[in-house]
Amino acid sequence: MDFASVELSPEDAEFRDELRAFLADIVTDEVRRRDRETGENFDEGVHLALGAKGYLASDWHDESDGGFSALRRRIWDLEIGRAHTPWFHWGTTAVVAKMMRDFGPSELTDEVLPGVLSGETRLCLGYTEPEGGSDVATCKTRAVRDGDGWIINGSKMFTSNAHNARYVFLLTNTDPDAPKHKNLTMFLVPLDTPGVDIQPIRTIDGDRTNIVFYSDVRVDDRYRIGAVNGGWGVLRGALDEEHGTAEKEDDGLQRVAVMSEHLTLMAEAIDAIAELVTRPGADGRRLVDDTSVAYRLGRSVARTEAALSTPGMFGRVANAQTMRDVAPDLMDLLGSASALPIDTTGAADDGGAEYIFRLASPVGIYGGTLEVFRNMIAQHALRLGRPAYSPPKS
Numbered sequence: 001m002d003f004a005s006v007e008l009s010p011e012d013a014e015f016r017d018e019l020r021a022f023l024a025d026i027v028t029d030e031v032r033r034r035d036r037e038t039g040e041n042f043d044e045g046v047h048l049a050l051g052a053k054g055y056l057a058s059d060w061h062d063e064s065d066g067g068f069s070a071l072r073r074r075i076w077d078l079e080i081g082r083a084h085t086p087w088f089h090w091g092t093t094a095v096v097a098k099m100m101r102d103f104g105p106s107e108l109t110d111e112v113l114p115g116v117l118s119g120e121t122r123l124c125l126g127y128t129e130p131e132g133g134s135d136v137a138t139c140k141t142r143a144v145r146d147g148d149g150w151i152i153n154g155s156k157m158f159t160s161n162a163h164n165a166r167y168v169f170l171l172t173n174t175d176p177d178a179p180k181h182k183n184l185t186m187f188l189v190p191l192d193t194p195g196v197d198i199q200p201i202r203t204i205d206g207d208r209t210n211i212v213f214y215s216d217v218r219v220d221d222r223y224r225i226g227a228v229n230g231g232w233g234v235l236r237g238a239l240d241e242e243h244g245t246a247e248k249e250d251d252g253l254q255r256v257a258v259m260s261e262h263l264t265l266m267a268e269a270i271d272a273i274a275e276l277v278t279r280p281g282a283d284g285r286r287l288v289d290d291t292s293v294a295y296r297l298g299r300s301v302a303r304t305e306a307a308l309s310t311p312g313m314f315g316r317v318a319n320a321q322t323m324r325d326v327a328p329d330l331m332d333l334l335g336s337a338s339a340l341p342i343d344t345t346g347a348a349d350d351g352g353a354e355y356i357f358r359l360a361s362p363v364g365i366y367g368g369t370l371e372v373f374r375n376m377i378a379q380h381a382l383r384l385g386r387p388a389y390s391p392p393k394s
Contacts, residue, residue: 006071006074006253008071009333012050012071012072016018019055019075019076019082020079020156022049022053023080023083023085024083026046026050027043027046027085027086031045032086033343035084035086036342036355037143038208039202039206040164040207040208040296041088041089042086042087042122042161042164045084047090047122048117048119048120049369050371051118051119052101054087055076055114056118056225057075057120058072058076058096059090060094060116060117066261070164070253073075074253079224081264085375087161087259089160089161090162092279093116093123093165096124096238097112097113097116099169099225099234099237099238100169100188100225100291100304101113103225104224105222107222108188109143112167119351122161122164122165122166123166123168123169124157124159124160124161124164124165124167124168124191125159125160126141126156126168126169126189126212127171127235128156128157128158128160129141129157130157131237132157134368134369134372136171136235136239137184138180139171139173140173141153141155141172141214142154142166142173142176143185143187144174144175145174146218148221149221150187150219150221151218152170152172152187152189152195152214153215153217154213155214156211156212157201157211158209158210159198160210161210161286162191162198163200164210165191165212166190167186167188167189167190167191168188168191168212168224169186169187169225170186170187170188171186172184172185172186172187172231174229176368182229182232184229184230184231184232185226185228185229185231185264186224186235187219187223187225188212188223189217189219189223193217195217195218196213196217198212199213203358203362204358204361204362205361206358206363207364214275220273224274226235229284256309256311256314256315257310257311257314257315257319257361258315258316258317259315259320260308260319260320262320262363263307263308263319263323266304266322266327266360268309268352269306269330269355270301270304270330272349272368273297273330273334273352274301276334277293277297277334278298287333295330296329296332296333299329300326303325304322304326306318307319312369312381313376314377314381315343316373317370317374320363320364320370321370323359324360324364327356327357334348335347335348338354339354340349340354341354342354355375
């Protein structure tokens, strides 16, 4: 693996500096504070500003169509993360927009895409169901033909940012009698359609997600993405992007693994804690002078660096598992005051460790549980075959 620094041309260095200054101007302390309070990972003012500046269009398009070069896209990803931009909604919107372009009617793309690139139109995912777990192909939400349209009934869980989106990329079952994976159809459903009810759910780390109910929701057939009962072929590309298993270019400039942005937050918390434990306390002693503190902090740094360098599905698991293992250690190093959240008097590190501790649990669930990804690694990367869940023979 080549860890050499990439030499930036004067033009690319100028692009980085301009982007960094722009983000410093729009991603203010107030934006970050509000994002922590709402847990939405989204700020409309920031999103619209990035759209107006042309950054969203440049990120969405390929270089051949006027988008970022591979190097500028990497600079973009890094600077967005370093600025703590409320950002995760854009990745979902961009992926759905590409599925719409590749599989949907051209008229729908022409109607929706300009708003996506300006920042005014956001898209969200309607996959998981309340009783479906990580296997989205068990979809029970029904879409039934009705003249030139469809009637949809069902519910979806964990539809993050539905309340900030205009459309949902909705997985439906259009033939209950057909075999699994051959009965699914995708729709881009306007969320202001009568019969759509969005209700908030607050997760353990303070994020907001939603459960969405669909009661006799009528959509025109022009909102169908792909063939009837051909939804699995449409969905696979979007799932590969979400899981981080899509094919990567060989330039080495793409994200190493999904969820690396979350682990970067923990790396920043570790840096802050490392500085804290070197300060003399009231008795003149420093925490770091305790060899167990130094050892555990060093181990946390080493594990974090190793996880951040682990690629693909392996990195997806390494990032989440490392957060779950290291976050309790960080809180233990600082003592009981580390349990106090941000902006609380007496918080050991202004709530950094406490936030990472809460964030660690859902990071191992987003986009599929760690158990699902370990099975994917076993089956697809290590070629170990499918697990046998049947009871052992007596």
